[in-house]
Amino acid sequence: MRLGYDEKTEAFRDQFVAWLEANLPDPLLTAERPTSSAGVPEWARQFQRQMFDDGWLSPAYPSKLGGRSADLFEQMVYLEELGRRHVTRSFNPQGLGIVSASIVSFGNDEQIERWAVPIMRAEKTAALGMSEPGAGSDLAALATRAVLDGDHFVVNGQKVWTSGAHDADVLLVFVRTDPEAPKHKGISALIVETDTPGLDRRPFPDLGGPDHVDFNEVFFDDVLVPSTNLVGDLNDGWRICNGALAHERAMLWVMWSQSLDNMLDDALAELNGTSHADDDVVLDRLGRSIMDSHAIRLLGHRQLAKQQRGLVPAEQSILKLMGSEAQQDLAALILETLGAAALDQAVDSTLRFPYENDRGAVSWSDRYLFTFAGTISGGTSEIQRNIVAERVLGLPRG
Amino acid sequence: MRLGYDEKTEAFRDQFVAWLEANLPDPLLTAERPTSSAGVPEWARQFQRQMFDDGWLSPAYPSKLGGRSADLFEQMVYLEELGRRHVTRSFNPQGLGIVSASIVSFGNDEQIERWAVPIMRAEKTAALGMSEPGAGSDLAALATRAVLDGDHFVVNGQKVWTSGAHDADVLLVFVRTDPEAPKHKGISALIVETDTPGLDRRPFPDLGGPDHVDFNEVFFDDVLVPSTNLVGDLNDGWRICNGALAHERAMLWVMWSQSLDNMLDDALAELNGTSHADDDVVLDRLGRSIMDSHAIRLLGHRQLAKQQRGLVPAEQSILKLMGSEAQQDLAALILETLGAAALDQAVDSTLRFPYENDRGAVSWSDRYLFTFAGTISGGTSEIQRNIVAERVLGLPRG
Amino acid sequence: MDFELTDDQLELQRIARDVLDREAPASLARDIAEGSGSADELWATLTSLDWPALCLPEPVGGLGHGWVELAVLLEEMGRHVAPGPFAATVAQFVPAVRHAGTLDQQERFLAPVAAAGATGALAVDEGAGTWDLAQIRASATRDGDSFVLSGIKCFVVDGASAEEIAVVVRVDGGLRVVVVPGEAVAARELNPIDATTRHATIDLEGVRVGHDRLLVGSDSDDVVVRAVQEATVGVAASTLGACQRILDLNLDHARERQQFGVPIGSFQAVKHKLVDMYCLVERTRALVYFAALAFDSDDDRRAIATSMAKAGAGECQQRCVQDGLQLFGGIGYTWEHELQLFLRRAKVGELHFGSSSSHRRRIARCAMSAP
């Protein structure tokens, strides 16, 4: 155990810091904001491309894929430096983190060149078609069908919660290709270009308000998808599906940790200088949130240290649970503390962090509501608890 | 809706108050304390007998059974006046509230005369043999067997958690008399004198300490019980069992309400004049306990009002849950608030309330631990929640 | 005590529920949130049904019902996330005029409410968001035949739309109520998190009103305290109703929604959360109606009853919003689903007339100082 990093890691950090200082976009050029999680402004596309071309977009990858074969500690300081500056690597996070990552892991060279690299270079944006109505957290129950007919799949069915689909160029869609096989076994993964005939994207607003639109329903009505768009093997989609969700999961806690820290910074700024900063009831609860923030980072580092030693850490299964609930607790605290001052939804929308994906720069009331995306999506907190109980604590299935 | 009672009820109250003022034992005579929930000191026996003889022990009963056919509101003010003075009706609460009550409801005249009246007049004490090892909250799984052999039952098996059995003269024991019948159907209720050969009572301490003894294991090894000791019909014990638990359930909330109020009084006395009385964090939590205390009493009154109108109220199913957990929360608050001052288990054991069943007059640490008797026994809070979910909220069985 | 609604009160509840089921569907609240709806028609209907008059005293043309009946109506309004001036008028403006005004003044300002649904508001807080009367600085100064006002009032429910606003001000240091015509003040409307609970900041600076608009039925601060208590319990009753609806929606969802082949309501974790919500709703209802009874009986536990009702509603909304949204999963996380309308109505109750925590501390301080 030790608090600092070794020299090699610190040298890596210095190198990245130097690159960032030389290459961060002029804040004045960042005024155009994203329209959805696949609607990326031009300045952000250019910056992402620059990162890729200079080997800083995905440091764990080899250089031809936008990286420099960094080890886990190097990836960690890389993320620390991004987080410290509130720099967003990609404003199309599912595109980079899941779609292109899945193609890199499971696709062939042609697919990597045709889709993964363009997504990484922000020439294309991508969205993930996984959830379906009625399936909820039960991914194995998905019903969208794809039937191979010659050199095309014919896709019929419906996806929902597809973030950014209306702004995306391609979708990675999980479909049932063998209806006879047991639930997990008959699933495949297809790349679908969003301008394919028969594909209908219907964006709908979340509970933030009628103009807060990122989710889509996506309908497939006899959509013809070339068989060359199959990622991985036929009926091997469950492995990709798990891989897609697991992708970069090793580092996913950093996102939870940094977004909690950001909210905490905002909370401290909000309370400082007010009478609340001297209210013991508020301080008592705030202390807990500060502890959450430290504990989550420390547990993440523990996971990292175990992975570096080749162990399979149990921490990752609790970090999403703890991180998402800690954010919810903190947002609730600030909302309740501000009281009447939080009645008004209008907020100062001036950008504090020009490089941040700030579609969340909203009132504390909305911030509180938006924390439920964290405790619901990607497996609700209840599902997470079941998983930890069974897989980590060895309790019997219910 | 109204806050007060009608004149008839208030007249009843006045009558009882006059009786109490004339008949409460001299506090100086109450120094002898109970040894268990069936080990009743002589002064308390005399007082209980006096209550019975004057028609004040069980006011809802007819006069020959120690009552005066009081209605629900009259029973309520009766309990209010007892509570206000911290007067315990019987230091053998299961004997009076469950055993004699079951015999009165389900037994024959001879049984009433032979056991119920003596228990009510505190000439005998009684304990309840219901729980068994391994059965926990699953009463239908009880395994103690009784086989009818001529004019006797032969009883074999084991009970546990039998409060006060080592001090009791008789037990009301639930036994399986038809092992072939479905779980609920083959159960019967027997009165067993504790001096019957083959019956072995082994008291054991609870977590309060090695000298905190009320529970017993009770072993039955070919115990011969006269068939005339069968209460109710053969194999009709499930109805009695439910009846026994349900007995006086209508008024059981008053016990929860009053014991919470008593704890709250003690808590306020403990904090008053200390720096904790000015600590906003403490006040915030204390406020919640005060609300609990009011809400529980109000919900109890709501239940009472519905019963008086002949309705079946849902409140009783949540009052035990809320009452037991509210006590636990309050005890935890005081324990945590006192901090180091609560490290020492020694407490001033001077009796504040000479008529109270004060085996609980202990440190806040023990008071906290003892609240778990409330959330565990008589159906754990988890079981209570299942029951409310299914019976009150109409949710499907799991 | 007899702590259950009488048959007449149960009948009133049933009628109110029927009326609002018909006249105030959730789509009305949604239309208002999206800027395309209006509460005017609902208010006209309720006025025609004598709702504004129901709990007003008979001398001003009211039907003479009490606070328990008012709580029944407010709870139903919350349960339907019903928009409009009902709550601010009858639970905020009316109590202020009733307790502070002379009989003549009550007649002058309340008869139009009873007869024709004139609307009112109550202005108390000045920005701290605590509704703490000790912090009131706004004032009315006599100038000839009139009073000149000074100060700013914040978080005034319906402050930009009410016809008359009961404004709590200082006159010679004491707390008094001045009834100011809504059109006389400059109001800036906020964009509240619940679109059906409209708020405004109003500027009193230099506003001049006739001397007879100063309510002079009593020269005690207590009447203002009482008016704010009633307004506070009114908010609690509305919050209670919204929470009840969140629970109802969740119970339906838990019975119907299937996951892993069974209704999610058969999962123990779901059951237990719903039971906790149910217990808190019942606890809050007990505390709200206790406060209403305390008003009707002029019981001296009014202050603690008010704080218990408000804090109870606050604890209840906290859990109902939290678990109610969580248990619904993604479906509840959309603008389309009506759940969010009730979440917002429940949450808004916590944010005005004092937080749960502040009321709990009052309760405890009160108990600590009791003999």
Place this chain on the structure above:
Amino acid sequence: MDFELTDDQLELQRIARDVLDREAPASLARDIAEGSGSADELWATLTSLDWPALCLPEPVGGLGHGWVELAVLLEEMGRHVAPGPFAATVAQFVPAVRHAGTLDQQERFLAPVAAAGATGALAVDEGAGTWDLAQIRASATRDGDSFVLSGIKCFVVDGASAEEIAVVVRVDGGLRVVVVPGEAVAARELNPIDATTRHATIDLEGVRVGHDRLLVGSDSDDVVVRAVQEATVGVAASTLGACQRILDLNLDHARERQQFGVPIGSFQAVKHKLVDMYCLVERTRALVYFAALAFDSDDDRRAIATSMAKAGAGECQQRCVQDGLQLFGGIGYTWEHELQLFLRRAKVGELHFGSSSSHRRRIARCAMSAP
């Protein structure tokens, strides 16, 4: 950073666990609680295994290990509800002498600990139960070649049995540590809720000690602050261990105990509570070892790390005691079952060296005042 135990540290943990499994079964704690047991034999064994020396500096005969290793041992002691002078000696007495004493004084008072398991205690609080150094009034006054003490010290762990007691006093207004022979003070032992954590009130009035017993390695109050920080984290580590054991006992129980025909661990409500306990145990472990690392690295986050470790342990014990007892049902509610021994050890941690709430408030105030 590298936030996992090294192979050597893991090996130490394994050895410590084996030793205590063998030498400190729960029956030892039970015997002590029933008045029939003694911790002497365990202490002799641990001394023979060099436990007292392990984390002492080499110059005084120690093995030079750091706070991370000490946390490993203290956690295992808590996990075994092990009685005896280990915790008070190495996590309370030793830090006080190390930080406040000169090298000679360290040699004088610590070498006997390292060599022969001499025992020590630390006396700080004077009755408030807050361990707030600002409230210290006890004093040492120079009188010729000696100091005369005055004051009362409360809640002193092992205060009635330790051979030497490091007493925090005021000398000329500043905070200093005087090492007082245990036999020189009148001690009244309390009847603590955890019989393996013995406490005493000690009376310093008129006690006279040689001037060389005033530790003069530093004249800064900071060394006392540091000693109390280490003592506080020591309590947190022990609490953590007890909580881990409560969780372990519950997991075994949930897998084995059948109800309604299935193991209770298959009920979702049971699962979720166990997961919450597990998360809190892991959270606390992270915070405790962070504090240990901060001590070893002289990191300037020591103060906040200390408070986080203590508050973390406090939150953890609250949940583990609450749900750990509740989930066990009746079986855990007996004196016979070992669960209660661990519940008491876990709970006692909350009651000294400052409550969770007081530490959380310190954390928040510290963050509020940070730039």
